[in-house]
Structures are given as C-alpha cells and as structure tokens.
Amino acid sequence: AQSVTQLGSHVSVSEGALVLLRCNYSSSVPPYLFWYVQYPNQGLQLLLKYTTGATLVKGINGFEAEFKKSETSFHLTKPSAHMSDAAEYFCAVSDGQGAQKLVFGQGTRLTINP
Amino acid sequence: ETGVTQSPTHLIKTRGQQVTLRCSSQSGHNTVSWYQQALGQGPQFIFQYYREEENGRGNFPPRFSGLQFPNYSSELNVNALELDDSALYLCASSPAGTRRETQYFGPGTRLLVL
Numbered sequence: 001a002q003s004v005t006q007l008g009s010h011v012s013v014s015e016g017a018l019v020l021l022r023c024n025y026s027s028s029v030p031p032y033l034f035w036y037v038q039y040p041n042q043g044l045q046l047l048l049k050y051t052t053g054a055t056l057v058k059g060i061n062g063f064e065a066e067f068k069k070s071e072t073s074f075h076l077t078k079p080s081a082h083m084s085d086a087a088e089y090f091c092a093v094s095d096g097q098g099a100q101k102l103v104f105g106q107g108t109r110l111t112i113n114p
Numbered sequence: 115e116t117g118v119t120q121s122p123t124h125l126i127k128t129r130g131q132q133v134t135l136r137c138s139s140q141s142g143h144n145t146v147s148w149y150q151q152a153l154g155q156g157p158q159f160i161f162q163y164y165r166e167e168e169n170g171r172g173n174f175p176p177r178f179s180g181l182q183f184p185n186y187s188s189e190l191n192v193n194a195l196e197l198d199d200s201a202l203y204l205c206a207s208s209p210a211g212t213r214r215e216t217q218y219f220g221p222g223t224r225l226l227v228l
Contacts, residue, residue, distance in 0.1 A: 046218065096215055100215050101162065
C-alpha cells in the first residue's frame with residue numbers, strides 16, 4: 001500500500017521568503033509523485049509531477065520539487081513567496097499501474113504574511 | 115479546451131436519501147475518477163471508470179456506485195445517505211494514452227447531509 005505524509009499541517013512565511021512544503025511517501029514500487037494546489041472553495045490544480053527521468057521537476061507559478069529516492073521525499077519549494085500562493089497544498093502518490101489512483105496526504109495550508 | 119465540469123456545485127440532502135452527482139470530462143480524456151474530500155482532509159479515491167467499465171475501487175461501500183457514458187461523462191450515485199457522507203466530491207479525468215497518470219480535477223460538488 002502507498003501512503004503520503006505531509007509534515008506540517010500549517011506553514012506560514014513572509015512575502016518574498018522561501019517556501020518549503022515537506023512530503024514523504026511510502027511505496028513498494030517506483031512511485032509517480034504529484035503536487036496539487038487547492039484554493040478556497042475550488043478543486044485541485046496540478047502544480048507539477050514526477051514520473052521518471054530528471055529528479056528535479058519544475059512546475060507552474062515558480063514551484064519546483066525534487067524526488068529523492070534515498071529519503072523517500074518529494075518536497076515542494078519556491079524561492080520567493082507571493083501573496084497569491086496562499087492556499088492548501090496536497091502531495092499525492094500513485095503506482096503508475098492499473099487505475100493509477102492517487103493517494104493524498106492530509107494537506108498543508110500555506111499562509112503568506114505581508 | 116473545456117476543463118472538467120461538475121454539477122451541481124452545492125447540494126443539501128437528508129439522511130437516508132439518494133443523490134446523483136455529475137461530471138463532464140475534459141475533451142480527449144476517456145478515464146474518470148471520483149474522490150471524496152472530507153473537511154480538513156486530503157481527497158480519498160472512490161472509484162475510476164475507463165471506457166464505461168469500473169477500473170478500480172477504493173474502500174467505499176457498495177452504496178457508492180457510478181456510471182460512465184459513451185461520451186465519457188460520468189455519474190456518482192450514493193444511496194442511503196449518512197451524515198458522514200457530507201464532503202466535497204471531486205471528479206478527475208485523465209487523457210488516453212501515455213499521459214494517463216495525470217488527473218485533472220473539476221471544481222467539485224459540496225454535499226451536505228442533514
């Protein structure tokens with residue numbers, strides 16, 4: 001079975017500061033990894049994904065994430081936070097097989113301070 | 115290109131009733147997955163439909179059922195509603211072919227069971 005742990009249910013940073021949202025996964029097969037963002041009262045928007053190949057993945061809105069197999073991690077970063085980044089962020093894993101269902105973490109709420 | 119759409123946006127039902135939620139997949143996508151997101155939680159996989167057949171199911175009871183139509187739109191039906199069924203229900207579609215692992219989400223239907 002696969003699982004995702006997001007460390008920190010709530011992260012608060014100042015505008016212009018580094019954003020770091022942590023995600024650790026468990027998977028018995030090579031994982032596919034995803035980060036989604038959810039704005040209030042909306043669905044999920046894909047930020048970026050890792051399937052195979054380059055372990056540093058760049059996404060939309062200046063976000064990037066690095067797949068580290070040895071640490072079973074897929075942390076999300078952004079060099080400089082913007083007020084519009086305030087949202088809920090979800091890390092998800094799939095096994096890339098069959099239904100390829102997504103298993104999500106509990107989410108991290110990102111707050112940006114002016 | 116039209117994204118994933120869901121209807122209705124909000125719904126209020128009473129315990130024991132039945133509900134049908136609808137989803138139109140993104141153009142060119144032949145796979146639809148449904149997720150339940152309880153308040154403050156990450157989404158949980160309910161089931162997936164591929165070419166009108168169920169293609170995987172999560173840990174949900176049989177009173178959760180679905181359909182996929184020839185145009186790849188989908189319905190989620192829930193019978194004998196319980197208070198714990200109150201949640202945001204998310205539909206996601208995936209493209210055919212090699213990019214099937216990526217799921218694109220609709221805005222969701224928020225269901226309240228009283």
